[in-house]
Amino acid sequence: MFTRKKKLLSAGGAVAGFIALLTAATGPAAQADDLVTHHEFQVNCTVHHRAPDDPIVFPNLPGASHEHSFVGNTTTNAATTLDSLNGAGAYSTTCLNPDDLSAYWWPTMFRGDQPVIQTWAQVIYYKSGILDYQAVRPFPPGLRFVVGSPAATQDAFRTAPGAVEGWECGDSFHNWDFPASCPAGTQLNVRYQAPSCWNGHDLDSADHKSHMAYPVNGVCPASHPNPVPMLEFKIAFPADGDLTGIRLASGRGYSWHYDFFNAWDPPTLAALVSHCINGGLQCNSKGFDLYKPDRGQALGDNYRLPGRP
Amino acid sequence: MSLVGRCAVLVGALACGLLSACGTTQPAVPDTRSTVNPTDAAWLELMIPMDEQFLQILDLAPARSRNPAVRRLAAQLAPSHRTELQQLTALRSEAGLPTTNPHEGHDMPGMMRADELLALSNLQGPAFDKTLSTEIQDHLNQSALITRSVKTAGQSPAVKTLAIRIEQTRTTQLATVSQVKQL
Numbered sequence: 437m438f439t440r441k442k443k444l445l446s447a448g449g450a451v452a453g454f455i456a457l458l459t460a461a462t463g464p465a466a467q468a469d470d471l472v473t474h475h476e477f478q479v480n481c482t483v484h485h486r487a488p489d490d491p492i493v494f495p496n497l498p499g500a501s502h503e504h505s506f507v508g509n510t511t512t513n514a515a516t517t518l519d520s521l522n523g524a525g526a527y528s529t530t531c532l533n534p535d536d537l538s539a540y541w542w543p544t545m546f547r548g549d550q551p552v553i554q555t556w557a558q559v560i561y562y563k564s565g566i567l568d569y570q571a572v573r574p575f576p577p578g579l580r581f582v583v584g585s586p587a588a589t590q591d592a593f594r595t596a597p598g599a600v601e602g603w604e605c606g607d608s609f610h611n612w613d614f615p616a617s618c619p620a621g622t623q624l625n626v627r628y629q630a631p632s633c634w635n636g637h638d639l640d641s642a643d644h645k646s647h648m649a650y651p652v653n654g655v656c657p658a659s660h661p662n663p664v665p666m667l668e669f670k671i672a673f674p675a676d677g678d679l680t681g682i683r684l685a686s687g688r689g690y691s692w693h694y695d696f697f698n699a700w701d702p703p704t705l706a707a708l709v710s711h712c713i714n715g716g717l718q719c720n721s722k723g724f725d726l727y728k729p730d731r732g733q734a735l736g737d738n739y740r741l742p743g744r745p
Numbered sequence: 746m747s748l749v750g751r752c753a754v755l756v757g758a759l760a761c762g763l764l765s766a767c768g769t770t771q772p773a774v775p776d777t778r779s780t781v782n783p784t785d786a787a788w789l790e791l792m793i794p795m796d797e798q799f800l801q802i803l804d805l806a807p808a809r810s811r812n813p814a815v816r817r818l819a820a821q822l823a824p825s826h827r828t829e830l831q832q833l834t835a836l837r838s839e840a841g842l843p844t845t846n847p848h849e850g851h852d853m854p855g856m857m858r859a860d861e862l863l864a865l866s867n868l869q870g871p872a873f874d875k876t877l878s879t880e881i882q883d884h885l886n887q888s889a890l891i892t893r894s895v896k897t898a899g900q901s902p903a904v905k906t907l908a909i910r911i912e913q914t915r916t917t918q919l920a921t922v923s924q925v926k927q928l
Contacts, residue, residue, distance in 0.1 A: 488854045494787040496898030499890045502851035687850035
């Protein structure tokens with residue numbers, strides 16, 4: 437049934453999507469009888485390549501980092517800049533959204549000397565980190581930062597403001613290093629939240645963190661007054677059974693961290709932030725909330741702004 | 746005070762190097778702290794732990810290898826790496842960079858993990874020589890690779906001068922290694 441509906445929508449093409457966007461833009465952000473439980477959309481991207489590079493921390497120095505798994509933009513390397521990401525052009529990404537040319541990366545996982553290859557799409561949420569979700573604004577182009585620390589101690593990882601449930605598999609949660617084993621057939625997952633308050637003027641900083649801050653009591657601090665989407669990477673690794681030989685390229689489980697380099701097409705990101713985060717929805721990558729279909733869809737079925745082929 | 750000196754004080758050595766108005770027959774001696782860019786810093790902060798670990802590995806050779814050619818090679822590589830390490834450390838300190846190793850505990854190309862280093866220190870004879878030989882080549886190749894990037898992406902003249910010297914040294918060292926038939 438859902439498939440048929442999708443076919444109908446694509447037959448309507450850009451017009452249907454455009455009407456949906458108009459509805460979202462002109463209607464009230466959330467109806468009074470429409471309880472807001474979420475304010476998010478997700479992007480889904482597969483790992484594209486692995487390399488010992490880090491364009492944020494070790495710029496222009498290929499081979500100077502522990503190995504990372506790169507998702508999103510297919511051109512990311514040690515020399516990556518906003519211009520190079522944008523220059524790759526629409527569709528040069530492993531994410532469903534062809535206009536998300538952002539680069540995302542995290543340390544590769546190994547079992548002994550063998551990489552644990554992630555073959556399926558990973559989930560990266562764009563949420564509100566503050567109570568006033570209607571105040572969240574899109575990331576400025578070129579904003580980049582590191583979340584978590586490859587040098588964290590176990591205690592630092594456990595008490596970090598970005599910590600959610602640590603490493604989990606099956607019924608085992610809140611592990612602040614890898615669990616000893618995971619039930620056969622389960623995945624080893626980690627969720628970790630990024631700071632979502634920007635200082636308003638620096639796209640990067642010396643430690644690649646201090647231009648960003650975590651909200652305090654649901655509000656952005658005065659030093660970092662600009663609320664931007666809160667990234668939450670939900671990353672799954674195909675590692676089960678005995679995990680004794682499991683490690684990250686950056687070390688133990690508590691060295692978990694990830695990097696983000698924003699290169700979204702600005703109007704596309706603005707449409708998703710406005711419709712899904714400010715609008716209080718739980719959207720997929722098309723900006724569609726399965727539970728609130730009446731609220732419309734921010735992007736077309738091709739994951740692009742209405743009118744884009 | 747010379748024009749160059751005043752210019753450096755007023756606008757900083759970096760800007761002075763770039764502004765044609767500051768151009769004189771005497772080149773400015775740039776201050777390392779103000780000219781180090783993120784690539785220079787990342788290179789210094791990686792070359793230092795690479796060389797430190799490499800020296801630790803070479804130090805195992807006299808006790809673990811029974812092959813005179815291997816012991817001789819280790820003895821040959823160590824002094825130049827010690828000198829190089831001193832130069833790198835001096836530049837890191839002039840640049841005001843922290844002394845902590847940002848790669849501590851990571852699995853780095855061209856370096857051994859702690860468990861691999863421990864395993865090597867328990868080997869001897871031909872088994873030791875075989876692993877040592879791989880590690881020597883990995884270290885020389887990988888450090889040459891990151892050093893080459895500094896020529897184009899680096900900024901500090903002092904850092905770039907050292908990088909060019911190290912790159913030349915690596916070429917010689919790799920040639921020496923390839924001549925050791927026993928490896």
